[in-house]
Amino acid sequence: MPSYSHILLAVDFSASTDAVAERALAMSRAFSARLSLVHIVEFVQIDLTSELVIPQELELDQELVDIANRRLQELGEKYGVEADACFISQGSTKREILRIAEEQDVDLIVVGSHGREGIQLLLGSTANAVLHGAGCDVLAVRIQD
Amino acid sequence: MPSYSHILLAVDFSASTDAVAERALAMSRAFSARLSLVHIVEFVQIDLTSELVIPQELELDQELVDIANRRLQELGEKYGVEADACFISQGSTKREILRIAEEQDVDLIVVGSHGREGIQLLLGSTANAVLHGAGCDVLAVRIQD
Numbered sequence: 001m002p003s004y005s006h007i008l009l010a011v012d013f014s015a016s017t018d019a020v021a022e023r024a025l026a027m028s029r030a031f032s033a034r035l036s037l038v039h040i041v042e043f044v045q046i047d048l049t050s051e052l053v054i055p056q057e058l059e060l061d062q063e064l065v066d067i068a069n070r071r072l073q074e075l076g077e078k079y080g081v082e083a084d085a086c087f088i089s090q091g092s093t094k095r096e097i098l099r100i101a102e103e104q105d106v107d108l109i110v111v112g113s114h115g116r117e118g119i120q121l122l123l124g125s126t127a128n129a130v131l132h133g134a135g136c137d138v139l140a141v142r143i144q145d
Numbered sequence: 146m147p148s149y150s151h152i153l154l155a156v157d158f159s160a161s162t163d164a165v166a167e168r169a170l171a172m173s174r175a176f177s178a179r180l181s182l183v184h185i186v187e188f189v190q191i192d193l194t195s196e197l198v199i200p201q202e203l204e205l206d207q208e209l210v211d212i213a214n215r216r217l218q219e220l221g222e223k224y225g226v227e228a229d230a231c232f233i234s235q236g237s238t239k240r241e242i243l244r245i246a247e248e249q250d251v252d253l254i255v256v257g258s259h260g261r262e263g264i265q266l267l268l269g270s271t272a273n274a275v276l277h278g279a280g281c282d283v284l285a286v287r288i289q290d
Contacts, residue, residue, distance in 0.1 A: 001167065001170065001171050001174070002167050002168055002171050003171060022146065022147050023147055023282065025146065026146050026147050026148060026176075029146070030175035030176060031171075031175060113276060113277075113279075113283070127276060128273065128276065128277065131258060131272060131273065131276060131285050132258075132273065134258075134285075134287060135287060136287055137168065137284060137285060137286050137287050138258070138284075138285045138287075139282065139283075139284050139285075140276050140279075140282060140283045140284075140285070141282050142279060142280060142281055142282050142283075
């Protein structure tokens with residue numbers, strides 16, 4: 001009987017974070033699996049190939065990462081997840097979640113899903129993006145909009 | 146702590162059916178949830194608004210449904226699922242899976258996922274289609290191609 005040993009919960013600090021986290025915690029307990037958290041800080045990328053680097057923007061980015069880090073540590077404490085299992089990254093949400101999942105040998109990614117359809121489906125949601133690139137199972141937790 | 150009470154496993158009789166089913170069985174045991182099976186028979190739809198109905202086609206369709214029914218019952222016996230929890234339907238895979246999930250008060254749909262990307266993502270997979278229309282959680286089990 002297959003089981004899960006390491007679950008990665010992707011959090012976005014939205015109002016639905018707790019509902020999605022509760023599912024991940026239930027899965028973690030049901031399968032005695034480790035639980036890690038990941039949050040990706042999305043912001044406008046600075047073109048590093050350009051010689052024009054604006055110091056204020058770099059500082060703002062670092063501030064956003066610091067704030068996200070603090071919020072993630074708080075969530076970790078709330079859900080009983082150790083600080084070294086709380087991952088912050090910046091850039092493409094899909095790429096970074098999948099990279100961390102692979103690096104950390106995760107076998108289940110848990111992500112909230114809004115059940116978008118039509119044009120929003122084509123524009124892509126995190127659940128959709130993760131589902132289609134993941135090398136492991138994905139549990140999409142339906143968020144009641 | 147949230148739990149799952151009724152899991153619907155979508156089967157396509159492909160080589161990966163057992164691998165996906167084992168995950169669904171593991172979830173069913175972990176959460177003491179009921180397990181139901183669904184298979185959708187896809188074939189070319191006959192235009193019922195037309196007066197031209199070809200008897201051979203209708204017979205062929207019924208034969209496909211009968212074959213699928215027998216195979217699903219066999220899978221049900223293998224996985225310990227009662228005959229009245231094995232659902233066969235015909236038409237759009239996405240629409241029928243979602244319809245049966247809603248009718249049967251399912252709180253988790255389990256589907257296999259090939260992790261398609263690019264143009265195949267736009268063309269749509271069953272996992273993708275189900276994910277975006279489901280009113281409940283969806284577990285996409287990664288199939289190793």
